[in-house]
Amino acid sequence: MFSRLKKSIESFSNSLAEKFKTKEIKPEDFDEIGNDFLLELVENDVAYSVAEEIINTLKNTIIGKRVPKNSDIKESIKEALVDFIKKNIPEPDFDIIEAIKNKQAKEKKPFIIIFMGINGVGKTTSIAKLANYIKKNGMTPLIVAADTFRAGSQEQLQVHADRLGVPIIRAKYNSDPASIAFDGIAYAEKKNIPVVLIDTAGRMHVDRDLINELKKIIDVVGYDLRLLVIDALSGNDSVEQAIAYEKNVGYEGFFLTKSDADTKGGVALSISVETKKPIYFLGTGQNYDDIVPFNKEWLIKTLLGEK
Template sequence: MFGKIKEKLSRLAEKLSTLIETREISEKELADILEEFKLDLIESDVAYDVAERIAELLKQKLAGSRIPRTENVQVIVRKAFADILRSMLMDPPNISWEIRRKCEKGEPYILMVMGVNGVGKTTSIAKLASYLKEQGISVLLVAADTFRAGAQEQLVKHAEAIGVPVIRAKYGSDPAAVAFDAIQHAKKRKYCVIIIDTAGRMHTDQDLMAELKKISRVIKPDFKLLVIDALTGNDAVEQARVFNEQVGVDGFFLTKTDADAKGGSGISVSLTTGRPIVFVGTGQRYSDIVMFSKEWLIEKIVGSNA
C-alpha cells in the first residue's frame, strides 16, 4: 500500500535534486514541479482538493527554506511531506479503552458497522471481534443484515471460527428491532461490546440509507464505523461523504490495503470528512488487522526516520 505515492515522492525529490545541483531553483520552477506532483497524487487516488492542499503546503515549506547543494534533498522532501501528513491527519480514538471504560459502568459499548456492498464488511467485523477478544474484551456479534440471503450464515461462520457468540434473526425482520433486542440481551449478559452488522447498501439508495438512519436513531451507537474498500479509488470519498452527511461516521475501517498499490483513497476519506481511519485490514487472516496511527502511515510512505 502507498507504493505509488512513495514512488511519486521519490521522483519529486529527484527533480528538485537535479535542479539544485546546477543552480538555485526559482519559485516558478518549484511551482511547476509541484503542479506535476499534484497530478501524480491525483493519479494515486488522492482527492483533487486534498492533493491541492498537500502541494500548496509543500510549496510553502520548500520555498521558505534554501536547500544547500550539499544536503540530501530526498531526506528534506520526505520530512516535509511527513510533517504535512502529521498536521493534516487525525489519530483515532483508542476503541479498546473506550469499550473498557463503558463496560466498567455496566453498559455495553455499541458499535454499528456500515458499508456499501462488497467492501469486506462482514470479514472486517470478524477481524475486529477477534482483535478485541484477544484483549480480553467480551464480544457479542449481531446479524442485523436481514435482507441479503446468506448474510447471517456468513457472520455465524466467522463467529464460530473466532469463538464469539452471535445473535441472528429471521430474514425480513426489522433490523432496528433486531439490533435493539440484541442490546437488551447484551446488557443482561454483561457483554462489554456489541458489534452490529448492518446490510450493505449503495450510498445512492435513499430508502436503504433512510433505514440505516432509523437503526442509528433506535440504538444510539457509541461509534459508527464505515468500512471502505481501498481499491475503490475516488468513489470511496463519495461514499464517505454521503454516509457521513446522512447517517454520521465516527471513523473508518480500510480494507484490502494489501492489494492496493496507490493508497490515496484511504488518506482522502479521512481528510475530506474530518474523521479518522481507525483500523486497517492488511490481509486475509483474522489477525491481519492494524490499529491505525499517523506514524504507521508515515512510515509506510516515507520511512521511519522522517
Template sequence: MFSKLKERVDGALTKAGQEIAEKNLSEDLLEDVLGDLKLSLLQSDVALDTAEEICSDLKDKLKGKKVKRTKAVDTIKESFKHTVEEILSQETPDIVERIKETEGVALVTFLGFNGSGKTSTLVKFASMLKEESLEPVLAAGDTYRAASIEQLEEHGRKLNLKVVKHDYGSDAAAVIYDAVKHAKSEDKDVVLADTAGRSHSDTNLMDELEKICRVNDPDWKILVIDSLTGNDAVEQAKEFEKSVGVDGMVLTKMDVNEKGGAALSVAHTLEKPILFMGVGQEYSDLSSFDCEEVSRRILE
C-alpha cells in the same frame, strides 16, 4: 572607532550575501514543483479533489516565503511530505480501552459500501476483543444481502460468540436493539453490529441506517472503506458523515494495495482517525493504522 566601522561594513556585507543566497518562493516555481507532486499523489490513488486541495493549500502557505536559493525545491518537497504525514496522523483513540471503560454495553456499528469489508472487519475486531478478555455479541444487522446472516453465524460458531439475528428483510434497527437487550441481560460487554452495504443512490438503505442510529444510538460508528477505492472514497466518506456521522474509519485490503492513497483522501476529507487497517483474510489481520508506513507508500 575603527572597529565600530568594521562591524557596520561586515554587517552590510553579510546582509547583501544573504539576499543573494535567499529568494522568495515564486508562484511559478511553486506551481511547477507542486504540479509534479500532485501527479505523484494521483498515481498513488489519492482522489483528485484531495490532491488538488492539498497542493493549492500548500501553495498559498508557501507563496513568498524566504528560503535559501539552493534549497527552494527541497523546501517545497519537505513541506509537502510534512503535510501528508500530518493529515494521516490524526490522534487515534484506543477503542479497545474505551470499550472497556464504557459503563454497560458498548455498541459498535460497522458501516460502508457493499464489499468494502464490513463483516470481515467486524469479526476480526470481535477476535481482537476476545483476546482482550471482552465478550462481544454479534448482531446480524445486514438483513438485506443473501447469505449475510449465515456468513456471520459461521464466524460466530468459529469464534464461539452469540449471534443475534432476525429474518431476511426484517428491520435491522430491531435486530441491533435485541442484540443490545440480550447483551445487557447476559452481562456482556459489547455488541458489534453488522449492517447492509449501501451506496449513495440507495436512499432506502441510507434511511435504514439513520433509523438504526436513531433507535440504538451507537457509541461507535465505524466507516469501513476498501483501500482499492479511488475517487469514490471521498464521496462515500462524505455521504456517511452527512447521514449518520462517523467516529472512526477502517481501511481494508491494505495487503493487496501498495499505494494507500484512499487513506489520505478519507483522512483529509473527514478529519477522523483511521482506527485500523485490514491486512488479509485471517482473524488476526487487523492492524493498527501505521501512519509512517502509509505515508511512505503514498510518497514513494
C-alpha cells in the same frame, strides 16, 4: 501497500534534488516538477483538492531555500510531508480497548459499534477481524447479524462466530434489522457482554429507503462508534461515499479495507482530509489477524519510511 504513492514521493524528491543540487529554487522551477507530482498524486487516488494542498505545502517549504546538498532538500520535502500529515490527518483520540473497559466499569453497559457502508466493501469480514482483535485483548464481544437482506449473510457471520468462538445473535431474513439489533443489546446487557458489533446490510449512499432503515437502527440502539467501511480500491468514489454518508447518516470514522491490495494509497489520505474524520482500523488482508489500528505514525512510516 501504497507502494505507488510512496514511489511517486521518492521520485519527486529525487527529481527536485537532482535538478537543483546547488541552486536556489525559484517558483517557476518548482512548478514544473510540482505539476508532474500533482498529476501523479491524482492518479494515485489523492483527491484533487488534497493534492493541491500537498503541493502548496511543499512549495512554501522549498521555494527560496538554498540547498547545499542533495540530502537537505530531500529531508525538507520529507519534513513538509510529515508536517502535512500531522496537521491534516486526524487519528482516533481514544483507544478502543480502553474505551470498552471504561464503559463497562462505569455504566455496566456494552460499548456499541455499528458497521455500515456500501455493498461488498468488507463490513462482515472487518467485524470478524475486530471481534478477533477484541478477543486477543481479553474480552468477548457479541456479534449481531443485522444484515437481514443479503442471501447468505447470516450464515457467513455464523461461520466467523463459530471459528472465533464468540456469541452471535441472528435474525430471520427480511425481518426488521433495528429490532434484531435491539434484541442484541438487551442480550449483551443481560449477560454483561462488554461490546456489541453490529453488522448491517450493504447499501448505496444514494438509496433513500435503505439509508432511512440504517438511521432507524442507529436511533433504536444508540451507539458509541459508527464505522463507515470504505474499500481502499474504490478510488475517488470513496470520498463521495464518505461525504454522502456523513450528510445522510453520520459516523465517527472509517474502517479502511483491502489496503493490502491497494498500491495507490491516495484513498487513505483523501477520505480523512476531506471529512476530518479518522481512520480507526485498516484491513490488510483476508485473515483475522489482518487488522491494523490506525495512527499517523503508521501512515508516515508507510508512505515515507525506509523500505
